[in-house]
Amino acid sequence: MTSKSTGSADRWRVFHATGHAPSGPPVPLPKPPPWRQFQGVPPDSDPDTWDVGAARRLGANKSVAQLGEAEIDVVNAAILLRRPLLVTGPPGIGKSTLAYLIAREVGLGRVLQWNIVSRTVLRGGLYEYDALGRAQTVAQLASPRRVETDQVPPADLGEFITLGPIGTALLPARRPRVLLVDELDKSDIDLPNDLLHVLENGSFDIPELVRSKDAEATVHTDDPGGTATIRRGRVECAEFPVVVITSNGERDFPAAFRRRCLPLEMQPPSAELLLAIVEGHLRHRPDGVEALVDEFALRLGSGGTHSVDQLLNAAQLITHHGFPKGQQGRLLIETLLRDLSKAQ
Known part of the structure; x- marks a missing residue:
């Protein structure tokens, strides 16, 4: 970066x-x-x-x-x-x-x-041209039995x-x-x-x-x-x-x-950039997110298919109050950060 x-x-x-969006009129x-x-x-x-x-x-x-x-x-x-x-x-x-x-x-x-x-x-x-819709409207307007009402849609092309x-x-x-x-x-x-x-x-x-x-x-x-x-x-x-x-x-x-x-x-993002992306979306830096970002960056560098969305989901989840620690939480994080090129 x-x-x-x-x-x-x-x-x-x-x-x-x-x-950053322009603070005044666009350049x-x-x-x-x-x-x-x-x-x-x-x-x-x-x-x-x-x-x-x-x-x-x-x-x-x-x-x-x-x-x-x-x-x-x-x-x-x-x-x-x-x-x-x-x-x-x-x-x-x-x-x-x-x-x-x-x-x-x-x-x-x-x-x-x-x-x-x-x-x-x-x-x-x-x-896109809705030819069927126009044909139906024209037929409706031409019908002698139609009731004069402002609710009949126009037939303008x-x-x-x-x-x-x-x-x-x-x-x-x-x-x-x-x-x-x-x-x-x-x-x-x-x-x-x-x-x-x-x-x-x-x-x-x-x-x-x-x-x-x-x-x-x-x-x-x-x-x-x-x-x-x-x-x-x-x-x-x-x-x-x-x-x-x-x-x-x-x-x-x-x-x-x-x-x-x-x-x-475009090249895979660095750990520094990934951390900035997480902060930008979550509006703060959650506790423990640095280790999560480092792990995700290693996964990106090792090949396979991964998306930054996976990191954001995992970062959001670990900030949730009561998120389980230990093996239970670890298994869930592994599921979120899985290699998307594999069937499972």
Whole structure:
């Protein structure tokens, strides 16, 4: 773990991996390169993107990422160049948490998270269209037997379209959003290249709205209760989002995809960092937690699969009043800190 200075050598940085939210207005971001500028027009006011879930990920502001100077430079380069950050490393070491750390420190609001499984397709990340729901509503409105009431839902096309995490991240705004594409290596083989096309263009079309006679449509977004106005069926960003793509290294990605991403390999956290993480989440340093952290750090270094969540669970448990000592408590701790790569 390195100390984060603000000397002349790192004045170019907007992210220092401190874990602290801005005390005042967020730091302005430098202009993007000419080849990463887009034509989206921000609305008069940006939506509220306060992320209550970030506290669960990061704990108190003492939380610090396991990033050395070189790794911090890579993150800053990705932000300044408006290029996706491809984060690799073993499961459970904080790859996804990095997106929340960036959002908190740079003041970019709620993280938009897209969790990938083998069945995931690009359209689900862009938008969903409830065609059946609209057909039922249109039929209900057209029925001669329907009762005139304000409770009949509208049939406006936009009411049945919801932008996914990518679609919401690409909405035009004055400051970029943070988009987390989690565990892309679990995807179908074609998804990385499909995703690459959208991230290169910074835009996409919604065919249902393109074919509509209406020039504008108000759709739902991935933000709770959020809506956005789409013109001519096209979504195009004004500020390219900060894209954090995580991978557990279960497969290789196409060269064209890797060429457009900046790689960052995260290393297992040190005992010092693990102790800081525990303090950040529990808001104090429990008695006996140092020995627990040292043991967990040894397990991380010996191979296998372990998650920082296991350490947090064990640390929380030993602070519980009346937690059994001796062999009984030891067996429970062993269960919590087990190697996740094994069946039992």
